[in-house]
Amino acid sequence: MLNGDDALDTQASVRRANLRRALQLVFRNPGSETRAGIARATGLTAATASSLVAELIDLQLIVDGEQAASTGGKRATTLSIAAEHHVILVLVIRPTDARIALVALDGTEVETRRVAFSDESRDRMLDDAVSDVAAEYSGRLLVAGVQLPGTTDGRRVFESVQLGWTDVPLAERFEAVLGIPVLLVNDVDAEAIAEAAREDESSGYRLFIHIGTGIGAAVTLDGELAPGPRDRAGEIGHVQVEFGEEARTCRCGRQGCLESASSMTAMLGDDFDDAMDDEAIAALAAAADDERLAEGARALARTIKLIAAVLDAAEVVIGGPARALGDRFLPLVQAEVDYTATGTTNVPVRYADSDASISTGVAQVALSSALGVRWSPAQLRAASAVRD
Template sequence: MLQFTEAPDGQALVRRTNLRRALQLIFDNSGSETRAAIARETGLTAATASSLVAELIADRLVVEVGHAASTGGKRAMTLAVDASHHLLLVVVLRFGDAHAWLIALDGAPVYEERLVYGGGDRDREIHAMIARIGGRFGPRLLAAAVQLPGATDGRRVLQSVQLGWTDLPLAEQLTEVLGVPTLLVNDVDAEAVAEMVAGGTVAGRQLFLHIGIGIGASVTLDGELAPGPVGRVGEIGHVRVVYGADARDCPCGRSGCLESSASMPAMLGDAFTEDMDAAELDALVSATDPQRLAEGAVALGRVIMMLTAMLDPDEVVLGGAVTGLGEAFLARVRQETGRAPTGTRVARVRAAAPGVAAHAGAAQLALGSVLGVRWGSIAVF
């Protein structure tokens, strides 16, 4: 299978670049793009555009779907993403379970499987599930992405406290099992990418903060993750932000950490779980001391204010279970970030888009890793 993210030399590189440009146009306008439009939008000749489309069709990435409206001459054939063959495997790992999806090239999930870890060997169970899916769908797999809590450089799990892994070459292990390129992605990074997919925009600098059991952040610039040289961007949960008598003890062993004030358990108590539905979360919020929510909002606002002063983002997006706390909580965070110091600006703070599927960000990263293209706003996500 041709991978457009490879970097051959000379004419092969030009050809690969043009294939990627043509494919992106079809992803952007699936069902209405034509060979003539590709030629116009890329500046290529009609013959070259037709040759590119022929190769994309042969690789089962693109399919002809009908005739365009007549413009007086021969009606052009319209082109769409071919969702009938290639699949992307996405595996989301959490402390208590693993969830796998197979995603077609149009973004639609076509298969899913969930594993709740039993009392046996969790790692063996995860590998067995992935191997089973690979054995069943292997000839159709294009790439795989594994989303997990913890730091990763895309190939190795540098550290995952929740999963108990350190310096684990997981991508290499799974590439050998599946026979396709496999990448690893931090869960907050994946959530930030999913937010861009849902919003259909990739311009500018965005700071994304996930607030759930833990707290993490991600920075994206013009649609690309900015992970830093050792994959540690966004590890802000245990930055100390509260001092003195108001500092609470943190599970990490210190006190005053951001997570000790602004994580969901810190604000709502140990009854909070990330599997709560909206009604359960509303009931828990109603039974919570408003002062704890206010303290969490203040601590979160202080961190956002500091990060905004450093990064100058176009917007700050809050994702994770915190979106269930409602507009009153968000308003309190905005009140605190409005105290921005002289010389800095007050960044726009908003909640993440609702209803975005858990696999959306990792699926986009898998797609980009092999074909170098992006989905637009995909309704099925």
């Protein structure tokens, strides 16, 4: 909506850039930002700032709020994020189910749904679910973000071992139904973005590792995703890390892959499913074989140690369903990583923030794509409090 080609220094592109600047200030300080504050922060005239605000109100992106505290003259009117009209569609696709969330512009979830399917019914069930949303939220949908396991350029699914997809034009397919822009996001990238977005400051490299039925990684630098030039960064699940008698056959057909030792399926058995809740996973973990967990921790630690040494990572964060393993797993990983290889320094390993919504990361990517703005950490925390 506010994003476009700003390469040409035209009046329209300058106006669009200023609209984004003004909108970002409201997103950063909802309920306290004012027209005068926008003028001061941007260096624009008061008349121009007021004109920008008027346009953003007309677009139903912001609203007038309470009056600000008096500073001696007429009290200014504060500005807030409009949460009553536009919604972001978030679709999180997993091997056996999908979670749908409608997210308001203030970051709160307006509605959530779950769709279960088999390999045979997946396409039909997803298309039907997307069609239902399009009908129910007609005129309110701003943009859609689709999170999935696998490699993507934001438009096509290059390859997803877990979903059995190769070269699928998924964004185009959903756009034909929804009539709005659709952006595809790798699931691990989305989790890493969500983790960074909730922090006021994030410095250095962070290695984020998702462990579920599959394993993937993402790297952020100073809170920003550090993608590769070929959209393949973080695909570590099928790299061989075990050899000889230790190597097990992986579902990809090779032996000794990280996923064959450290995925939740490898450690907990075939009863594990990504759609399980934490309580069900904890029950499986309680019955898990100690040696399987130890083997998974060793293989993961080898991978962490090498990547962290290359990056000089500030920390490593483990996300996904593996968080439900709790103290049965994390101390094993920490113990295996806790040695100082010559020339390196030890890196802390922790679980991801358990309060982050599954929709946060992909919703943030979709918001930035459509409007060129971000939620503040305070805004995300407030949205989380509303959800809970």
